[in-house]
Amino acid sequence: MKSLDTKLAIVTGAARGIGHATAQLFKQNGYRVALVDKDKEELNNLSTNDVNEKKFCFDISDSKQLDNMYEEILNWHNRIDVLVNNAGVADFGVIEKTTIDRWNEVMKTNLDGVFLTTQKAIPSLKKTKGNIVNIASISGLRASTLRVAYGTSKAAVIQLTKQQAAELGEYGIRVNCIAPGPVKTKLAMAVHTQDIIEAYHDAIPLNRYGTELEIANGIYFLASDKASYITGQTLAVDGGFEATGVGLPSLRK
Numbered sequence: 365m366k367s368l369d370t371k372l373a374i375v376t377g378a379a380r381g382i383g384h385a386t387a388q389l390f391k392q393n394g395y396r397v398a399l400v401d402k403d404k405e406e407l408n409n410l411s412t413n414d415v416n417e418k419k420f421c422f423d424i425s426d427s428k429q430l431d432n433m434y435e436e437i438l439n440w441h442n443r444i445d446v447l448v449n450n451a452g453v454a455d456f457g458v459i460e461k462t463t464i465d466r467w468n469e470v471m472k473t474n475l476d477g478v479f480l481t482t483q484k485a486i487p488s489l490k491k492t493k494g495n496i497v498n499i500a501s502i503s504g505l506r507a508s509t510l511r512v513a514y515g516t517s518k519a520a521v522i523q524l525t526k527q528q529a530a531e532l533g534e535y536g537i538r539v540n541c542i543a544p545g546p547v548k549t550k551l552a553m554a555v556h557t558q559d560i561i562e563a564y565h566d567a568i569p570l571n572r573y574g575t576e577l578e579i580a581n582g583i584y585f586l587a588s589d590k591a592s593y594i595t596g597q598t599l600a601v602d603g604g605f606e607a608t609g610v611g612l613p614s615l616r617k
Contacts, residue, residue, distance in 0.1 A: 370416075371492075372441045373587070374398045376424050376481060377451030379406035381549045382499070385576035386448055386583050391417055393584065398437045400424065401451070424451050424477040430484050444488035446587045449478040449521075450499040456510040467513045474517035475524070482528060486537070493536030495595075497583050498525045502545045502602050518543070522598050529596030538595040540586040545602025548573040569604030 373390040377383035378399035387397045396416045401407050402423040412419055418440055422433040437444070453473045455466050478498055489496070503511050504518030525541040532539060546552065546564045552573070556564075565571050582601040585591055600606045 370394070370396050370441070371445035372396045372398065372437075372443055373446035373448065374400060374437065374444060374485070375448040375450055376400045376477075377499075379403050379410060382544065382547065382576050382579045383448075383450040384410070386450065386580040387417065389577070389580045389584050390446070390587075395446070396441050398440070400433065424449075424481045425472045427480050427484075430480055434484055434488075438488065443492055444485055445492045445494040447482060447485045447489065447494070447496045448499070448583055448587070449481055449496065450583075451477060452499065452517075454514050456514065457512075458510060459512045462512050470513040470517050471520075474514070475520045478521055478524060482539075486532065486535075489532075489537050490535045495538040495540070495587055496528065496532075497586050498522075498528075498539070498541045499583070500525075500541050500543045500598065502543050502600060502606055505543055505598070505600060505606050525598065526596050533595055538586075538591070540591070540594060540596070541598040542579065542582050542586065543598055543600045543602065543606070544574065544579045545600065545605040546573045547579060548575055564605075567605060567608065568602070569608060572603065574601060574603055 373395045375383050375387040375397060378387045379401035387399050391397045398418060398420055400420045400422055402421065404421045407419045407421055410419060420433055420436060422429045424430060451473060453470055455470050482496055498521050500521040501518040503515040504522050507515060522541055525539055529539040545568065564573065579601050582599055586594065586599065
């Protein structure tokens with residue numbers, strides 16, 4: 365039997381990577397968790413035998429789907445305490461070859477999706493004085509090659525976080541942002557060559573990639589009562605990457 369006193373966390377993009385690690389961390393800390401993802405195949409691959417988690421297959425960039433998503437989630441557990449806006453897409457390419465269709469596709473999920481998902485959660489979050497954690501990227505804090513659409517979308521998420529925090533604070537709703545640095549996910553390891561890995565290591569003071577759990581820990585902290593007076597902030601969980609300029613690998617030898 366579910367207890368209506370049990371807090372609920374919604375995690376978008378929860379079928380893999382940072383999103384899945386985050387969902388599991390919330391569950392381990394006593395939350396019921398709604399795992400949202402548009403990838404039906406990946407969701408079906410998840411084993412969810414625990415009554416405290418449930419899978420919901422929806423595209424968060426589609427406003428009509430979001431109406432149905434929230435209806436289903438609230439029918440499952442009639443409250444929302446935390447919204448983690450993790451779902452996102454990446455599209456890397458030079459500026460000249462980034463078509464408006466590619467640009468719009470990135471913005472549709474990475475920015476519009478965060479705006480819409482949050483907007484539709486506000487009535488429930490007002491009741492619980494809940495909070496929101498948006499997932500941006502180190503690419504939203506520092507420019508890099510091939511990231512004109514992706515980096516711009518993530519910079520916009522950082523500003524959106526501030527706007528949301530400014531407006532929703534009067535209801536006791538906190539809104540913060542995590543900007544992950546390079547993370548050792550299956551996808552990253554599949555596409556990053558050894559040269560790329562070494563270049564990242566040289567530029568990151570901690571000299572390594574982060575883990576999915578390390579990002580999830582940052583998310584969980586901002587959503588917890590330990591961060592009760594923190595809102596409108598962006599926390600870079602990046603091994604010091606954003607704090608540095610050009611690396612000096614020769615000094616490490």
